[in-house]
Amino acid sequence: MTRPDGRQVRMVRLTRAQQQERTRAAVLVAARAEFAERGFADAKVDRIAERAELTRGAVYSNFTGKRALYLAVLAAAAEQDRAIAEPPAKSPADAEQALSAFARIWLERLPFIGDTPSQGHLQLRSLSGVVAGEPAREALAELARFEAQLLALALEPHAPLRTGAVRRAALALTLLHGTASLAENAPGVHDPFDIARAAGHLAATPLTDDADPPHLPYVAPAAATSADWEAPGGLVDEVTGRPVDLDEDAMVVVLGVRRLSAVGDALRDAPQGEAVTCVVVTGDPAETGRLARLRIVDLVACLLRVFPPEQLPRLRIVLDDAGTVPAAIGLDAPDDLTEAAVRCRDGLIVARAEGRGAGHAVAVHRTRDDDGRRH
Structure with a gap:
């Protein structure tokens, strides 16, 4: 021209x-x-x-x-x-120091006294008046439970999830969200450093061990299969930012946003050292999917500033709004209540389960190893 x-x-x-x-x-x-x-x-x-x-x-x-x-x-x-x-620059000395550091970083979002209410709500990433309806409230509750599991995995990486670690993490997150809720209407009312120290002390709070969900004894066993599958590409772990290769030997748990805390069933019972990938799906990517992305990425952003890469939660998280993973394993029309799991080995799906407790069923399923022995 x-x-x-x-x-x-x-x-x-x-x-x-x-x-x-x-x-x-x-x-x-x-x-x-x-x-x-x-x-x-x-x-x-x-x-x-x-x-x-x-x-x-x-x-x-x-x-x-x-x-x-x-x-x-x-x-x-x-x-x-x-x-x-x-x-x-260096790893936290212990869980108390780590939880206190996490709280300090999380509390950086508190609004200043001079901020307008609208500015403060954005700064806090407040959901007041935004989440409406029972499905959305259930999704938010499940996300809160899931966040506690992720924080517990980082704080006590070698402790099983039955030791009360998740409940301690949930207490700390409750303290932080409660502080944020009060700050929406009365900014500056609390000293964030006091809150951070209090959160750190929760790491040593003695709690009884977490009980297994009551439905687990009634979960149907996983089905043994030997089905070929083509793992979808382009998947990214939201925790580390690294590509996720589902062709490797691993366990894949597909969970709707309103069933996210069920990933704990798989993590508690999976064989030691087995990679576990949680694929998050939804029937409403525009709202529920974005809510899940907000809460998960927000937590991960804080974890990345507290823990070195080797101490980040061992769980891989894939946000799959398009449903590519469910389609690859033959799962139709995933929604917010989806619960399914498969174990992959040598390019095959060797075990699968669907419905309540699917992650547990696949985690405890045993297949023959390369030597032909049971394990």
Whole structure:
């Protein structure tokens, strides 16, 4: 193309995917500004479209509604924190020091006294007034249990999950979320360093061992199979950021967001040293999927600043909104209540189970090893 002055102008043609990505980015920037100024309740999609210099239809072509937009804004902030997280110079001396350090980092989100309520809610990644309806509340409760399991795996990497480690982690997270809830309405009311020290002391709180879920004795055994399968590529572990190769010998647990805490069944009973991958699926990627991404990535961003890579939770986590892994193992229409598990070995699925307790069933299933002996 030639300008009137005779100079050549290079035309840049954007692919459809590139244009959509630009549109999404512009919408997220505009949405963050709208939520920071007016809060979730008073924000309007029309104003977000106006801020982004887009049509209302362009916004809805990328996001299903205001709630999905808000969750996407918070998830993007969590992903940015994870991207810039740097590992500590040295490992925490013990669980108390680690939990105190985790709490200090987590509490960096507390709003300052001069922040407006709307700014404070974004800073806190608050879900007040956002999560509505029983399914969404159940999903949030399961995510909270799952977060406690991840924190426990980092704090006490060599302790089985039956030792009360998860309950201690849950207590610490409850303290932090309670502090955040109060800070929404009364910023500056607590000294975060006092809260961090108190959280650290919870690491030594004596608790009775966790009991196994009562339904486990009634779980049907896993089925032995020898089915070929083609592991999907492009999967990433949300904890380490490394590619996940499901072709290797491993156990894969596919869980809907409202069944996430069932991963503990697999972790408690899996053979020592066996890799366990938790694939998180949902029937509602726009909202429930983004809620799961927000909470999991947010926690991981904090863990990365406390623990060196070798001390991060041994569980691999794949967020699979598209359902590629369920499709590969022959699982139709995964949703928020999905619970299935397989064990992979030498390019075959050698055991599988579906339904309540599937992870436990596959974890305790025994197959013949290369020497033909039972183990």
